[in-house]
Amino acid sequence: MVKVAIAAPGEVAREIIDGFVASGKHDILILARKDPGPGEHIQGTTRLTVNYEDKADLAKKLQGVHTVISFINAFGDFGSVAQLALIDASVEAGVKRFAPSEWFVAKHDRLTWLAGKDIVRKYLEDINKDKKVLEYTLFQVGLFMNYVAGPKQKTKHLSRNNFLFDVEHSRALVPGSPDHLITYTAIEDVVNIVVKAIDYEGEWPKIGGINGVTASLGQGIEVAEKITGKKFAIEVLDISDLKASLQNASFLPQIDHPAIRQLDEATKTGFIINAYTDLMGAIVEGHAVVSDEWNRIFPDYKFLGFEEFISKTLA
Template identity: 40%
Template sequence: MVNIAIAGGSGQVSHEIIDALVASKKHTITILSRKGAPAVLGTPDIRWKTVDYDDKLSLIDALRGVHTVLSFIQLLSDPGQKSQRNLIDASIAAGVKRFSPSEYGSKGTVHMSWWEGKEKIREYLEEVNAGGQVLEYTLFQPGLFLNYLAYPHKTSKHVDPLQSVFDFENKRAILVEDYEDAIMTLTTVADLAAVIARAVEYEGKWPKRGGICGNRMTFSEVIELGGRIRGEPFKIDKVSIKDLEAGDLKTSWNLEAVHKAVSDEQASALLKAVSIGILLSSIKGAWDISNEWNELLPDFKFTQAEDFLGAVWEGKP
């Protein structure tokens, strides 16, 4: 049994991981939140602690006796990543053994300004461990959620559908000219949750880089798969590096569905930035995820893209 604290436990991805941890019936789970506990927690296996991330002493007190901290703090709502830095400091002071920062996406952040906070936290974790390990940690990185290629259909309990540059609904995609072989790693939310549930029980040392590789595919392979599943070739909008680097997205369509954490005022600019950022970062290897957790959990069977998407889109117009 592991005593686990979940920071930012009200988010969609964190809910998926919490469900997987509860289902294992092996752990004590405490949710740390700025908000008070809801009237009904849904299960007696979960505790709730209201915390102030600006108060390190209260954080230390909340983390006493905790073995593993999983952070899901929303990066965009944590300017300067002060909350996560304080959480790391408090974890060390409270004697926490393992820490997972708010990651759950690409390995690189180049051209993705909304994820700049990840680099700051990665650097901080290196800094606090520079003189010798004081906090074991891993960066859980599954690439892009395969579930997003099912948009607008919801394929997980908590994570809402979001669009990507691969639009299976309308049989179209966007790719960078001359970079059809750029790599995109696609992993289901359920597989991410299952791997994390196994990882908290893992008795060996956590790898710093925690790649989770469900499906490693080129852009052209994803598009070809989409054509087979949807019954006709995808319409391709090709964009140039020069235009993207200039902030121009010269396509016939763009993303429309935005994450709930993003305000209406931010939505339009962010959706454009997300498309440009994913495309530019992909050609620099940001989504070519490593496979550390695949190797550490060799018996785990990942959901295959063709099986998953075939089932989602079967019979749909």
């Protein structure tokens, strides 16, 4: 049993915290900027209020922690100031392992709103350049398979988004071609692998791909049509001007995320259009495919496939 600190208890973090609590194996410390509100205490965990501008106090609170797992919001942490402070405090406190706030695709070249993730990657590389100071892994999962099911997904904390193909309404937006590949991983599998990773006795891989299934948009749509028995309305978007094509599409995929819920509708819509334009560009360029390092470390673990996932979700 070790002490694991979870920084920024948002939606994905809450799913993973629940996984740790259910396993009963480790002491779970939650690092949050605010004191817990009514009903926010999570049974089986200890919550500490932290100030990322006070690295000395942060390091003090990390004393005795074995692993830090970060979920600090990349597009709310300008310049990655908070996450870099968390790394520094972890080194000072003698933390053994660190997982930065990744939880998405492998490359962010087209995703300007996630540039902070690359700042953190480089910082971790630099502090380990001459000798290993802090063992770390980049948990990369592609897109959460759960978003394919939209409002019908059965998760406790993860927002009910829809994506480029919308199972509930049997429709799809395809940037250029249905042959572009995407890695999808169910949040349930992400939780299970992260919990297992704490007990892994070998060195964590720097690139930590968790690959549920890599499939083309077309293959995903075919599976959804098979399970639902409904033909999808497929709308092909012009990749030469994805933003205009998306603005004129028959529907706009939604993003329900705490970081944008308080925005007015016009600002929110603008963000969603820009985010999906960037994401579709990344898909076209092959950046939405992640590797499978953790799959190979745990070869006996069976990941949810599309057919099993959609069947279970729509049941």
